[in-house]
Amino acid sequence: MADTSLGTPDQLRDPDYTPPLAKAVPLGIQHVLAMFVSNVTPAIIVCGAAGFGFGSNSPDFPEMIYMIQMSMFFAGVATLFQTIGIGPVGARLPIVQGTSFAFIPIMIPLVAGKGVEAMSVLMGGVLVGGLFHACLALFIGRIRFALPPLVTGLVVTMIGLALVQVGIQYAAGGVPAIGTEDYGSLRNWFVAGVVIVVTLALKFFTRGMLSVSAVLLGLLAGYAVAFLLGMVSFANVGQAATVALPDPFHYGLSFSFAAILGFCLMAFVSAVETVGDVSGVTKGGAGREATDREITGATYADGFGTAISGVFGALPNTSFSQNVGLIAMTGVMSRHVVTIGAVFLILCGLMPKVGALISTVPIEVLGGGVIVMFGMVVAAGISMLSDVEWNRRNMVIFAIALSLGLGLQLEPGALQHVPETAQVLLTSGILPAAVIAIVLNLALPEELAAEATEEVSGGLSGHGAGLKRRDTA
Template sequence: MKSTNQKEKTTITDEDMLYQLDGRPKFSIAFPLGLQHVLAMFAGNLAPMLIIATIAKASPHDTVVMIQAGMLISGLATFLQLYPIKIGRLQIGSGLPIVMGTSFAFVPTASAAALAGGIPAVLGGSLIGSLGEGIIGLFYKHLKRFFTPLVIGSTLIAIGINLLGVGRDYFAGGAGAKDYGSWQNLTIAFSTFLIVILLQRLGKGVVKTAALLFGLIIGYFIALAFGKVDLSAVGSASWATVPLPLHFMPTFNLKTAISFLIIYITVSMETIGNTSGITVAVFDREATEKETSGSVLADAIGCAVASLFGAMPNTAFGQNVGIVSMTKVINKWCISLGAIVLVVCGFLPKLGSVFASIPEPVLGGALISVFAMIMINGVKMLAQAGFNGRNTMVLGITFALGIGLAGHADAIAGLPTWLRFIFEDSIAATTLVGIIANLIFPDSKKVTAAAN
């Protein structure tokens, strides 16, 4: 009887642990839950690097190096969030079940850098920008007033608009492709697009959360039937290698660094939002200052290390926050098993070469709706802030100068050099104009509350 009671107690404890941060449930229970997180973010984690590698005209080998590094650093950065490093009062990592992955927010800025200076220019800008995010993490308490929902919402809309242009080109077969807009490319892209939408709408469980991954796999086979897949690099790739730093030697440019630095502001706010998203959904409270600053610092360090290893910058993945919010499973051991899968994948170049062979129309079909959602998330944030007279005026100024004027070289040719420098990047301009407009026209309610 004693043995039976102990067995029942063990079984109950394993189940209960799923809804607690600490403890180690059975592998058979924990691993599927961790793998679910990997499936939900795997494709989204790799896609930005595939896009930038294509724009930079990287070799198949260099593309695989980026993919391996991206998987490895995502896993390591996730571990840092789960199990923080504490140095005195300083905490690096949130101690929460946050899954890290490559951020789409950097794609427009990284695309411009890749066209100008290849992958080394992208990594140099990312490395410098990560220092700025580190400062935000260290001094979050004093800086958060600059990053209002209007600023972040406007920036997300600008990012979404830029990304939709990228998605359109991929949908049609890739910018500059000889068969751009051909019926074959459009058939592949539309088929992939519809599969992803149907899986998201009608799927359940892992099929629904990993709809993007399954859509890419099915789209891949459709493209294979059309003869659009080049598998030559897969056969020549090694089965296992160790990712090493400085495969690409970063190059530094002031314009690129400033553009990246501004995008890091938005990504910091995204990480902050996702950190609070977990605590509100599971613990019914806002994230503490230590959890928030630690989360941003872990993000910054992950981005810096990613730059050294050849990967794009990362951030806390919103879809994984959604899984935690839906399932209430917050056990760090479960999430860490998923992180282990990512780390192991980082040592398998043959797997990376398979993803590198995904044709542009498949990527475009799978991702164009993701890019649209980034813009819609920005709209949601603006809606939460409200459209009173003051907010409408701030948004009008922000969009008029940040999106309407910025990014059009001929329209800003007569501006002073320092001002033209800022307005060459519409995302950077939107963020800066938004911050300045918010400071010039403060919210009267907040000013009154502060005075009282």
């Protein structure tokens, strides 16, 4: 229910309306709190995969602080592209941009164990992928037919499945700690468990902002417990600079076919996700469908926001779905409220001490939050798949795409004789699954949908149909 003290119902549905400043500022910061953890987590994961950032004694530790800093700064910049806009760029809607989880399964194989040196290849992929993403705005409406819920639901589910291992490893003590005596200790799991329990309690037994910020508050609870257990060190916070500007070509730029192809293919998924978020904003906040101009502008902003991030050493950006839900909850459609949140993110990104403070969060604490977040990604994918009509054709498409995609991710050694570029792409899991699903969905005739499914489901489909009939009788 919208707060009528913020304005009339018509004003609250108007993206150009600005609520009183005393209420607009906390509403803007509320948007930042809802997305803050999800925004900085990909940077920490990528740094960990590359083999730097964990432990203040690491010579590459400042690089993790820089990437966290840039995650905040360019999330704010990309959000301004959406809310204020430049020419055709931007939806002029309250859309919050942030670092995308979807690209993590692509980025991890590119940087795994290669240190800072691998970041130039990553940034080259981010830049080209972002520009390609922006080009999709020219015909985004015409490619949506190739990405029905069967494909998008599978892709989102695969993203979550590709990342749940990271959450378990972090909760047990972190990837670099594997094989050490402390890895998987009761202390580590206790701290991660506190995060999970507090997050679930707040999510399901509270309302309003407490529920929306459940993950953030769960992390703070785990952080407090870790501090009491002596797991937190503030040594690097005092050493970090007070203010630092973004550094162009911080990691340099180099280009590899695997990185470019991977980022361009994932741009399709990110573009469709943004279309869905734009539609969610207009339906939840204004009770209408999104216009073609809004969808095109949002896609442009997505792409150019990502491309600029790559130049300065940040990761790909996309629209954040949790903030779409926040708009529906508050009933405030004002894009200027989100602009205030974007400015707050930019200010945080200019202060390395903020990044250094985030880096003090023990990996076990982050692991608890990541388990919840990535589990929710899987759940979101399954929710999207619930819209699919599970006939024989769709079951075959899903089965083959999931089996090959997840199988190659779990057993990368099966591709040891394949060229390195192909290994990087195929072992991500998500790319082969997405490509197979898209191709089969376009190639297999719809006539298969009318045939019985008994032979591929072992009779389960008939049993499910019977259950459905009983439920609706």
